[in-house]
Amino acid sequence: MKKLYITFFSLLALLIGGGIFYVSAYNKTNTKVPTDIAMQDVNGKEVVLGKEPKKLRLVEFIYTNCPDVCPTTTLKMKALRDQLVQDGSFGKSIEFWTITIDPARDTQDVLKAYAKTFDMQKADGWYLLRGTEKDTKKFADAFSFLYRDPGDGRFIHTSNTYLLDENNRLLEVFGMGENGFNNERVLKKIKAAM
Numbered sequence: 001m002k003k004l005y006i007t008f009f010s011l012l013a014l015l016i017g018g019g020i021f022y023v024s025a026y027n028k029t030n031t032k033v034p035t036d037i038a039m040q041d042v043n044g045k046e047v048v049l050g051k052e053p054k055k056l057r058l059v060e061f062i063y064t065n066c067p068d069v070c071p072t073t074t075l076k077m078k079a080l081r082d083q084l085v086q087d088g089s090f091g092k093s094i095e096f097w098t099i100t101i102d103p104a105r106d107t108q109d110v111l112k113a114y115a116k117t118f119d120m121q122k123a124d125g126w127y128l129l130r131g132t133e134k135d136t137k138k139f140a141d142a143f144s145f146l147y148r149d150p151g152d153g154r155f156i157h158t159s160n161t162y163l164l165d166e167n168n169r170l171l172e173v174f175g176m177g178e179n180g181f182n183n184e185r186v187l188k189k190i191k192a193a194m
Contacts, residue, residue, distance in 0.1 A: 031170035033142050039099065039131035042112045047127055049139065054166035056094040056193055058186070060176070061145050061157065063102035064114045069159050069177035074098065074118050076181045077161075081126060083187060091125030093194050099129045101147045101155060103136055143170070163189055 035050020060077060062070035077096060084090035098120070100106040106114075111128050120126045131139070140147065147157035159176040163186070172189050175181055 031142060033164065033168040033170070034138055035168065037131060037135045037139050039129040039135065040108070041130075042108060042115050042121075042128050044108065047129060050168060055092075056166060056171075056190060057164040057168070058094065058096045058190070059143070059162040059164060060096065060098045061101050061140060061147070061161075062098055062114075063100055063155050063157075064106050064110055065102070065153055066155070069180070071118075072178050073161060073176040073181045074114075074120075076178075076183055078118050078120070080183050080186060081123065083183075084190070085123045089190075089194065090123055094190055095125040095127065097127050097129060099131070099136065099139065101136060101140065101157060102149070102153070103130050103133055105153060106130060161186075163193065165193060 033050070037049045038046050039049065041047055058077070058080075060070075060073055062074060064070075077098075081090055081096060084094060100111065108130065111130055115121055115128045120128055143160070143162050145158045145160060145162075147155050149155050159180055161174045161176055161181060162170055163172040163174070165171050171193055174186055174189075
């Protein structure tokens with residue numbers, strides 16, 4: 001009987017380890033970012049994801065009525081952007097893409113107000129993007145970023161941000177919010193990838 005328990009727990013540990021490997025390493029290398037999606041920035045300019053110049057990209061999904069993790073993460077990204085502007089890499093080697101998951105409510109005017117609140121257009125290289133619901137879902141699905149509106153406009157969503165390399169391959173997944181998005185850790189990963 002003791003041998004059976006040892007075998008069971010050894011097998012369980014192996015399965016858990018395999019799952020951790022899949023989520024942390026294997027799954028990242030297999031993330032395929034769609035390259036045929038067109039979205040609009042706050043000025044109405046079309047941005048074709050996959051046809052932009054080769055740069056590192058930090059991708060954030062938000063909706064403007066989010067009461068907590070979205071604006072907190074955007075605020076932390078603003079501080080990170082300011083650090084990257086100081087060293088001259090922001091806009092040249094790395095850009096930020098913030099994509100709304102609520103294109104029906106987040107109109108161009110609403111997104112302009114959000115961009116102004118967070119001073120997103122202080123330096124070239126931060127794109128606040130809005131696509132169709134279908135294209136937004138297709139792009140989010142590539143990252144396994146899940147979201148849904150329970151009907152009241154307060155989305156339930158995954159709390160992750162994503163660092164992409166110059167070829168739009170996933171390098172790293174970071175959390176969102178006060179505790180999930182660690183500016184020092186994100187900056188270190190960005191610098192290592194440059």
